[in-house]
Amino acid sequence: MEIIGERINGMFRDIREAIQTKDKKPVQDWAVRQTDNGAAWLDINTGAGAEDQMAAMKWLINTVQEAVDTPLSLDSTNYDIIEEGLKLCKRPALINSCHADRYKIERVFPMAVKYNAKVIGLAMSEESGIPKNAENRVALAMELVAAADEFGLPLEDLYIDPLILPVNVAQDHAVEAMETLRQVKLLSDPAPKTVVGLSNVSQRCQNRKIINRTMLVMLMACGLDSAIADACDDDLMEAAATARILMNREIYCDSYISLFKTRKY
């Protein structure tokens, strides 16, 4: 289970201010804290508020890489910004993300191959939005899988996101996401990897942490490989480590939680 730390995001006030004032400390603190607590990747998002998003992305990447060598997930809807970012990454990065629209695939997949990057492929398109049921999500996932083959992106480098919505407004979507995960794992051999933006499930809910971690372990049982999530939520990380043990993904030992945090999967 790879946790992609979500905290370096301009939507958070401390990061937004750090970008504005070029204050490296809050960014690097979060990079270290998330890495030390078991984050396998660090998501980097400038937020919508940054004036010059290209400059902000470059500054965040360089700032984070000064502090840790954790690989980065470049989170932007502007692919030119992602491409400039990929040039700066010292380790192969994760492109977050690509819709299942043909023109986006044609922009993103060759770029991923060129920079040896991995791609988060969303099981949605501009035309269909987020499908209501698993069947239509899987159909879009299938297009992404076929495109990976077409453009020479190894399937292990494609992370399919079945998309999860806040449980208080779209309660019927969680089970569809779970079913999507099950079916995506049967699409090809080797199967693509899978990912979700976990915290989305609990937007504007009380008890966010318990919702997040319950969702995480349920999704893991359905085939989830990674999640963009709060890597500093100890309960969440412990639940992920424990689910791996219960799923017989590795041999039990008393120190399995600390082992999960140091090994990061």
Added chain:
Amino acid sequence: MPVQVLKDRNPSSVITVTLGASKEQGGTRTTTVKVGGASSLPFLHFEGEAPNRPVIAMEVVDRNPAEWNEEVRKPFEGVLDDPAAWAKKCVDECGADMIFLRLQSADPDLGNSSPEKCIATVKSVLSAVGVPLAVVGCGIDEVDNAVISAVAEACAGENLLLGFATQNNYNTIVAACMVHKHTVIAQSPLDINICKQLNIMITEMGLPPEKIIIDPSIGGLGYGLEYSYSIGERGRLGALQGDKMLSMPTLGTIGMEAWKAKEANVGADEFPGWGDQAERGILWEATTAAALLQSGLDILVMRHPEAIRIVKKNINELMTKNSL
């Protein structure tokens, strides 16, 4: 009809561990031994690499082991009171890759040898042979902590294989290995969970995985061999899947366990249907070894020269690449 061979791809491999140190490496060994490194289940040469063959470490005891079966004592007649001569015979006549020296006389009931006397014994064996040495104590924690630490210091740089570190007693011996540049045997009681936990605790002290050999404990033929086999197999599968805390090469005390069995020891006069005891005992040891080779054992600690001859032949055949 052509047969399609289904091949597993493994993302990881067993760690390679070097035992013994040459003059350039800070020791005095004329040969060193490399174990581990395999990237497939044992002997599946078509699925991965097996760069290092399993090795035989012959067991030598620092007191005349009167309790050993006469059949095992016979080949060593005349040297059973002299560990250095015994070790030399193992290397010169039986082709031992290593010597596994038990400092049993440190036991208060079996000689109560002082750490100084134990050091002298180890040094005499080091002088007599050029192969790497494993040195273990008598099995009493307090005694062994003193003896093995003293040996580690006196033989600093030799890269001895020192044992045993166990879940309840590992600090002293691991520290000695770190300071004086030796390798440790991490012994667990036929329990894969404790095996992994112990490796974590040892590496957390600062000893790298490349300085650890796993002794998962084994049972001889008829006495838990199946458990040993499945634990060895699970550990190897874990290693191949990338579980670094189960990736160290393994050691098994084959001779000791096989010759504990009643079936290896009682005479044909008692059980006529069982056949000649000498042959039976040798086969008991060789069969135990052959089975555990298939579970991925890297270091076989053995006793009888004839059993060793049979097992070496078996290893030679298993290490021959096949046409797949």
